[in-house]
Amino acid sequence: MTLSLDRLDQVVTALGTVLAPEQILTSKTDRYNRARVPAPFPVHRWAERLPDLAVLPTSTEQVAAVVRIANDLRIPVVPRDGGTGLTDGAVPLRGGIVVDVKRMNQIHELDLVNRTVTVGTGINMLKLNEELSRHGLIYPDDPASYPCSLVGGRIGTSGWSLIGSRYGHTRDLVLSFDIVLPTGDILHVGDGIGRKITKSSSGYQLKHLFMGHQGTLGIATRATLKLFPKPEAELSPFWAFDNYDDAYACTGALARAGVATFAGAVLFDEHKVAYLRRDDEAYIPQPSDVRALVCAVLYGYEDEVRAGGKRLFRIAREHGARYLGDEISAGDWAARHDRYATPLHGRTKQGQVVPMSWHCEDSAINYSQLPRVTKAWHEIIARLRRTTDVFDDWGMFAYTQGATGADYLTEIDVGIWEQQLDDAAWELWVNAKREIAAVAIAAGGSISACHGSCREGEVDLVPDELGRGFDVMLDIKRTLDPNNIMNPGKYLLDRAYPGSAR
């Protein structure tokens, strides 16, 4: 909490002129529940992340009115959607008002002719697709947090979809949206001025500017989305390999095959297989010569999925793959959203089970650099592990970002024992994150493929990654948010205000 009681009364009174009393939340529970995201952090410092209050607007106009009040009073504003992000975008670092958009979850228009839907950004993709399914349609934005993340958060993160190699990622699937700027002005961005236009060459491409800003440039309130026919068929073979090199070669070949229904391929390394053997019913019984895994996914009409599937099975066989069977293949793919819930996978060095939270680093790395980055990242975590039981290497995977196999979401999963995460251990982790990001940049990659690069450690290297582009970010931030009220403290953007006390 950063505001004095008098100041808080002033803010609540002002908000009461544009919101109903039940839309203004000041209780301890309401604030603590909006202070963190799933990414592990030193929980003894939870109170440092508390907002002063939260609001639940129901329209773009209400959001704009709240932001105008905040800007007038110089109160920080933090947008919050599902709160499932992994780089603290929705975490208040300076108190202020959390604008929770969950009540803006309406379907405003379903356009069956142009195949679009216009929604409030507080809607969840799973709930949206339950409605679209009645029309034989799907909105194929499929993050690991699919059951609980919201469309607005996907925009704020520029989200990554597990079937993005077939359908594109959030930036491709969101055609346009309304965004409330830090001054309270309402801006519509898309291709050109259209709401349902896929491609325009008119003017700057502003839609992408407001994708992935982690809530630092405004609050998306209403979005128009691209729809597809709900797939008739799904095929998700999992293959086992007795060595990483063959699995790596196979993954590259699958991605380069040019199969139209190809929705993604994933390579799991030996550390990940060892991790799965701890407590995963599919992998506990696997023979010891299983040292790497590859999965491919296809969606489409059954005849084309079968044709593409045959081609991929042939490629896998040529690389020495062993098919893991229908039950594991179908089951593991259907369980792809369940990876947040792994509290008992942590182990001390002596092998005792400890409750750990899941953290992951998520760089974008070219295929040719994957072995090098994999080796370097494991060495970083191994050093941490030798120092303390607070950290545990949960393995790595590499996941195609597109249909051609140029680059991969490259993720190392790290178990973190939050209950033991004191300031000294947190500093070790922040230093490790810095090293991990440096490896990605040295390999010609990007620090983050899907989550963003806002957290301590990684954020220090964002200026290195973006170069002159980071200065442009500062210029844009200062122009659109002259008083630094929109999610302050993120992405080193305080540097845009050199005279500020912050």
Next chain:
Amino acid sequence: MTAHDGAYPFRYVEQYTPPPAEPVTDVARTTFEHLYEIDPRLMRTWVLQQEFPNWDSLRIMTSRHDHLDWMHRHFATRVVDGSSVLAELDSPDTADPTTPDASGGNQ
């Protein structure tokens, strides 16, 4: 007949007596078919293993399958089994000799 009609009355002791555990690996064991659990020797210090009645263990496993089936239906009308694709691949009638080399030059 069900447990509710009196033919199979609920007995506390029976519910808390799972089938004898069989070790599967050095860190896991199994009781019911397809039901695996971490070796209790690894859960002595920081996390203690909980006792579940049999019906609850089986309920969790069944619910898990229900959830996975639901997720399949949510994203596609049906699932194509890889084994059927493999069978087609091995059939002399459907062999496709035209597959280009997708191995690239970068392995």
